[in-house]
Amino acid sequence: MCPAIICTRPVQLSYYFIIFHLQISDDSPGYNEAIVLLFFLQISDDSPGYSKEMFCIPRHYEEDLKRVLIPAGFISDRIERLARDIVRDFEQEGIVALCVLKGGYKFFTDLVEKIQQLNSNLGKSVPLAVDFIRLKSYVDDTSSGEIEVVGGDNLENLKGKNVLVVEDIIDTGRTMQKLLGILNNIHPKSIKVVSLLVKRTKRSIGYRPDYTGFEIPDIFIVGYALDYNEYFRDLNHLCEINETGMKKYASKS
Template sequence: MAASKCVVITDDEQGYDLDLFCIPKHYSNDLERVYIPHGLIMDRTERLARDIMKGMGNHHIVALCVLKGGYKFFADLLDYIKALNRNSDQSIPMTVDFIRLKSYCNDQSTGEIKVIGGDNLSTLTGKNVLIVEDIIDTGKTMQTLLSMLQDYKPNMVKVVSLLVKRTPRSVGYRPDFVGFEVPDKFVVGYALDYNEYFRDLNHICVISEKGREKYKA
């Protein structure tokens, strides 16, 4: 499959002043800039829903949410797919499942991937699976998950990730559907966390040094 088109955010993109948006007061000193505003995330997610409908055909899809960071993107993406099911000629039945992976401590990927849950992956045998992820950093986590899934012999596996990070640590993995390609910065918000904080932030933002120190594990 050809590489997915996406919105590319360049290395010199400065983002937006925090004062231009509604930011929760408890995070006002913990962030540098708003990087991707919530409205832009939603518009891009709507388009991804359409691309997924087109790319996965008229098959029953099992949407597999990678927790915890993927839950907001997952919910919004499914809402857009459901709207397409209601309002267009093409309609895809969907069921949902969840898996939790852990590979971060503070702002660094540990390289070790813990799978929490996922005991019932045998239900994916013979199914068309859409893995919904918040961010692909090095790509190691997703490669591990994909190789795990192959043991259960799904019919088709596609991956959609809201963000893909441009990083020298990348193993070269690229998802089938991508929302935004972002520089090698640690971003939070829209369910992406730093030690469990910032999930309750609508926009995707760059964390400040003060924020890193404050919420360090």
């Protein structure tokens, strides 16, 4: 249902940056210390989000969602800023955008489109190629910590290239850590990671991507191609699933 009233209650957000000091070996030809800035938007644990009645939600999911956490329009604006940051950092250099399927496909598509638009409209020059890999680590609402590489038969083609891994969400960080281990063995020129979401959880190993859209509470999020056992990928907004939805779509195995 699409009601005529628009919700104006804002999500509680904070704009953060983290400074990491990276020690470089004494025989490095450059500086002996580097500073890395990571910028992201943080959604607080007590953020009320938005009432689902204020948005267009598919009828088959109306009873399965607790709230809308991040509306589709907000996601789009944040992706445009991420694209600008990436174009700034890789100007005049070619990159291979590596999509982590399935959940990352919509974020990947929208991000690549924004980068292409910036290439045309801002006069920037970032040669862009794409590749795909599929991983499996989620069963129900728990990250198993083990990954199965389903795709990526041509990963050897990434050798000597700038690789931008495009992921939908970083949970504990273990899946990404293992993927980066696989990619490093191929010896690309560089690897950077962009993730739309980073979950704020005690289970985290402390990994942070190079580019982050939103930091969110430790809740299970669906929509915008993020799924719960293959459901909810067709939902435009990022929403919190409720107990009814978890039970309805629980794994049968």
